[in-house]
Amino acid sequence: xxxxxxxxxxAIGAESRGEFEDPRSDPSDSSDRSEPDRGxxxxxxxxxxxxxxxLAAFGGCALLAVAAACLVGPLLSxxxxxxxxxxxxxxxxxxxxxxxxxxxxxDLLVRLLSxxxxxxxxxxxxxxxxxxxxxxxxxxxxxxxxVLDAAMMRMVDILYSLPFTVFVILLTVFFGRNIILLFVAIxxxxxxxxxxxxxxxxxxxxxxxxxxxxxxxxxxxxxILFRHILPNVVGPIIVYTTLTxxxxxxxxxxxxxxxxxxxxxxxxxxxxIKEGAASMEEYPWMLIFPGGIFSLTLFSLxxxxxxxxxxxxVRSASD
Amino acid sequence: xxxxxxxxxLQSLLALYLIVTATxxxxxxxxxxxxxxxxxxxxxILRNLEAHYGLDRPLPRQYLAYLGSLVRGDxxxxxxxxxxxxxxxxxxxxxxxxxxxxxxLLVALLIGLSLGIVAAVRHNTWAxxxxxxxxxxxxxxxxxxxxxLAVLALAIHAGWFSASGWDLPSDRVLPALVLGLAYAAPIxxxxxxxxxxxxxxxxIRTARAKGASEARVVFKHALRGGLLPVVAYLGPATAGxxxxxxxxxxxxxxxxxxxxxxxxxxxxxYTLVLGTVILYAALILALNLLADIAQAWxxxxxxxx
Numbered sequence: 187x188x189x190x191x192x193x194x195x196x197a198i199g200a201e202s203r204g205e206f207e208d209p210r211s212d213p214s215d216s217s218d219r220s221e222p223d224r225g226x227x228x229x230x231x232x233x234x235x236x237x238x239x240x241l242a243a244f245g246g247c248a249l250l251a252v253a254a255a256c257l258v259g260p261l262l263s264x265x266x267x268x269x270x271x272x273x274x275x276x277x278x279x280x281x282x283x284x285x286x287x288x289x290x291x292x293d294l295l296v297r298l299l300s301x302x303x304x305x306x307x308x309x310x311x312x313x314x315x316x317x318x319x320x321x322x323x324x325x326x327x328x329x330x331x332x333v334l335d336a337a338m339m340r341m342v343d344i345l346y347s348l349p350f351t352v353f354v355i356l357l358t359v360f361f362g363r364n365i366i367l368l369f370v371a372i373x374x375x376x377x378x379x380x381x382x383x384x385x386x387x388x389x390x391x392x393x394x395x396x397x398x399x400x401x402x403x404x405x406x407x408x409x410i411l412f413r414h415i416l417p418n419v420v421g422p423i424i425v426y427t428t429l430t431x432x433x434x435x436x437x438x439x440x441x442x443x444x445x446x447x448x449x450x451x452x453x454x455x456x457x458x459i460k461e462g463a464a465s466m467e468e469y470p471w472m473l474i475f476p477g478g479i480f481s482l483t484l485f486s487l488x489x490x491x492x493x494x495x496x497x498x499x500v501r502s503a504s505d
Numbered sequence: 506x507x508x509x510x511x512x513x514x515l516q517s518l519l520a521l522y523l524i525v526t527a528t529x530x531x532x533x534x535x536x537x538x539x540x541x542x543x544x545x546x547x548x549x550i551l552r553n554l555e556a557h558y559g560l561d562r563p564l565p566r567q568y569l570a571y572l573g574s575l576v577r578g579d580x581x582x583x584x585x586x587x588x589x590x591x592x593x594x595x596x597x598x599x600x601x602x603x604x605x606x607x608x609x610l611l612v613a614l615l616i617g618l619s620l621g622i623v624a625a626v627r628h629n630t631w632a633x634x635x636x637x638x639x640x641x642x643x644x645x646x647x648x649x650x651x652x653x654l655a656v657l658a659l660a661i662h663a664g665w666f667s668a669s670g671w672d673l674p675s676d677r678v679l680p681a682l683v684l685g686l687a688y689a690a691p692i693x694x695x696x697x698x699x700x701x702x703x704x705x706x707x708x709i710r711t712a713r714a715k716g717a718s719e720a721r722v723v724f725k726h727a728l729r730g731g732l733l734p735v736v737a738y739l740g741p742a743t744a745g746x747x748x749x750x751x752x753x754x755x756x757x758x759x760x761x762x763x764x765x766x767x768x769x770x771x772x773x774x775y776t777l778v779l780g781t782v783i784l785y786a787a788l789i790l791a792l793n794l795l796a797d798i799a800q801a802w803x804x805x806x807x808x809x810x
Contacts, residue, residue, distance in 0.1 A: 344520045346741075349785045351748040352766070356531065356778065359770040436647055443649045443752060444767055456649075463653035463756065467661055477650035484645040492641070 232421065235497040242493020245486035252483050256302035263296045279471055288461060288472055298476055301453035305480070308369050308454070309435040315373025316434070317427055320380025321416070327381070328388030329411045339385065342378050350375045354437070358446040368447055372437050376430055383426055387419045421498035428491035432484045439480065455480040506801065513797050517790040524786040525575065525779075529568060532775045558584065558776075571779075580780035585772045591780035594765065599784065601671060602761035605684065605753065606746050608677055612685025613692055613742065618735070620689070621696025625731070626723055628701060636693060643690030648749060652683045652756040669758035680757045684749055688742050695738055700731035733804050740796030744789040 236242055279294075287293055327338040354371045391397065392415060400410045435455075441447035442456025443463075450457060455476050462473030555561045562570075574581060580591035624636035659679065660668040666679050703709065704727055712726050751763035758764075762781065769777040 340516075344516065344523070349524075349744065349748060349782070349789050351751070352782055352785050355751075355767065356528070356770060356782070359773075432645070439647060440649065440752060444755065446767075459649060459653075463649070466653055466657050470657060473650075473653055473657070477646075477654065481646045481650060484647070485641070488641055488645050 232494070232497040236493050239493040239496060241489045242497075245489030245493065248482060248486040249490065252302065252479065252486070253306060256299045256306060259299035260296055260303070263293065263299075288465075288469075294458075294472065294475060297453045297458060298455075298479060301455050301458050301476070302479070302483075304365070304448055304452065304454040305435055305438060305456070305483075308365065308372070308438045308448075309431045312369035312373040312376065312434045312438070313427060313430050315370060316376040316380060316430055317423070318377075319374070320377035321384050321419075321423060323377065324381035324384030325388050325411055325416060325419075328385035329392055329407070329415065331389070331392075335385070339382075342381055346378055351437075351440075354441065355444070355446060358441060365448065368438065368441065369434075372434050375437070376434055380423070380426055380430065383422050384419055387422055388415055391415050391418055425491060425494045425498055428487060428494055432487040432491075435480075435484065435487075455483075509801055510798055513794055517794050521783075521786055521790055525572070525783055526568075528779055528782045529571060530564075532779060533564060533567075558582070575783070580783070581776040583774055583777050585769070585774040585777065591776050594777060595762070595780055595784055598760065598762040598765045601759060602747070602750050602754070602763060604677070605680055605750055605759065605761060606743070608681035609684035609688070609746050609750075610743060612681050613688035613746070616686065616689035617692025618696055618732075620693035621735075622700060622723065622728075624693065624697040625700030625704060626719075628704075633697075637697070640690045640693045640697075643686055644694075648683055648687045649752045649756065651686065652680075652753060655679055655683055656756070669756075671757075671759045671761075676757075680753050680759060683756075684746060684753045687749065688746060691738065692735055692742065695734040696732065699734045700727060703727045703731040729803060733800065736796060736800050736803060738796075739799075740789075740793035743792045743796075747785065747788060 236246075288297070323338065323342075327335045330338075354375060357371050358368065388411075397410060397414060400414050405414075438447055438454065439456030439459065442454050443460045445460065448454040448457050450461075458476035459473065459480065462469075462476055466473040552561070560567070571581070578592075580595070583589050583591050583594060586594065620636040620639065624633040627633050656668050656679065660666045666675055667673065670676050700723075704723075709722060709726060712722050717726070748763070750759075750761060751767060753759070754761045754764040755767070762784070766778070766781045766785075769781060
């Protein structure tokens with residue numbers, strides 16, 4: 187009925203992936219199955235391919251190291267991120283302050299690590315917001331098909347063409363600069379690509395036999411969509427989530443750099459880069475360390491995302 | 506083709522209308538008005554000010570009046586610079602941002618296309634790996650890190666350029682380079698992927714079999730199809746370059762539209778904010794429209810969809 191119209195559309199990406207033939211191919215439940223099919227689940231295949239990709243492995247390790255340092259580091263340090271030493275002022279990296287201090291005599295290492303907590307937290311939570319909206323929207327549009335699908339995707343097209351950076355700036359200026367608003371605003375911007383990708387996948391999957399079987403068994407639409415179809419889209423979702431995090435973090439740092447994001451004395455990598463850029467002539471380390479660690483994190487996420495894309499053999503459905 | 510263009514044009518106009526309306530009402534409902542200052546302004550003065558700018562009228566009337574003057578191309582007076590209109594301010598700032606954007610786009614296309622074509626033609630050689638690695642690096646180091654570093658190295662230490670300003674021709678180099686490099690990376694990736702796909706197709710083998718030179722195969726036969734993804738990306742890329750100039754204009758202290766927008770938002774200069782948003786939206790929508798049309802012109806499949 188509803189899906190008659192989609193009957194003749196090409197199944198985007200599905201022909202390149204054998205794993206969709208197994209409806210139970212959710213990577214998360216493959217490990218506790220007892221059949222002797224070890225090494226043949228798509229999740230495990232992807233994991234093996236990922237480990238062989240040196241750049242992606244490097245990215246994953248670097249990311250873990252940065253995240254662990256940000257979580258644990260500030261607890262171990264003798265300095266607080268707000269703790270000033272005005273007599274000392276800005277000092278070069280040395281034995282006492284490993285990465286030096288800023289113009290107010292605050293320890294740069296601690297500010298870098300606790301700023302990392304905020305940057306990573308904003309990155310993760312905004313991505314969760316984007317992920318949730320994008321997956322639900324895309325899945326519903328793709329499964330419903332027909333008029334509803336056309337209307338929903340036209341809406342995504344229109345939203346795509348809006349100058350969202352401009353809106354996020356307006357929001358943060360007018361409604362005060364609090365972090366919650368920041369990541370809701372960013373998340374609300376970044377869901378569009380995810381919606382397109384999930385829709386394309388669902389569109390291809392819903393005509394497969396296992397969906398027909400589920401329908402023949404009389405399952406409800408919601409159950410078919412969320413229990414049977416979506417688990418098969420896990421690969422692309424993981425890949426694009428990994429690639430959304432760096433763009434979210436970039437947007438946060440961009441706003442903080444303009445003075446619209448995280449506010450001092452709290453620190454985030456964007457705030458530190460802003461402070462560093464302001465005094466780089468005299469104290470270049472204030473720019474180099476935050477800029478370096480931020481770039482390293484973005485690198486790692488991009489490498490990891492690319493590696494995951496190859497590992498799951500996801501073709502980009504967005505561009 | 507005509508139907509395609511008309512429907513896209515209508516869609517863009519609808520989007521523009523939605524933006525104008527959303528921004529207009531958002532600005533009216535935010536806490537704190539344009540005349541809310543540290544010092545308390547006497548009530549009579551406040552009332553006079555509001556009457557002067559028509560803020561005392563009912564909201565629907567204000568909205569219709571704004572739409573009416575917008576259609577005539579009049580964006581109203583600025584709230585903060587009492588002697589100037591929004592049109593004057595935008596006319597002064599826009600050319601600077603456009604020039605920066607054009608140079609940056611040129612840099613992005615030159616570097617991105619050549620890297621991408623080289624990577625695709627020399628697939629799986631060191632040239633390919635080098636170009637791809639450079640692309641990922643360019644994708645990961647944000648402009649607001651490269652920008653200050655470039656100023657530090659090339660302006661302050663080497664002394665080749667001035668660290669800020671927009672007076673000399675040489676003042677264009679660093680900002681355009683920094684902003685352009687950020688977009689060269691995705692362009693080179695898309696070019697590489699697009700070219701690789703095309704170069705494996707049958708008609709390319711036919712062209713080679715008929716004895717066409719490699720240069721002719723690449724530039725005459727493969728390029729048109731291989732660049733499709735790039736053309737599709739040009740709309741969003743140009744939009745990104747326009748908004749990316751917020752940061753670049755701040756770093757290099759360039760008197761352009763981006764810096765004016767951030768300042769006007771801080772000043773709560775409603776009419777100026779609204780005017781700038783509309784201008785940005787119109788520019789971006791127009792660019793997306795152009796990219797769509799170019800894509801349809803190059804690829805019949807798109808317009809027949």
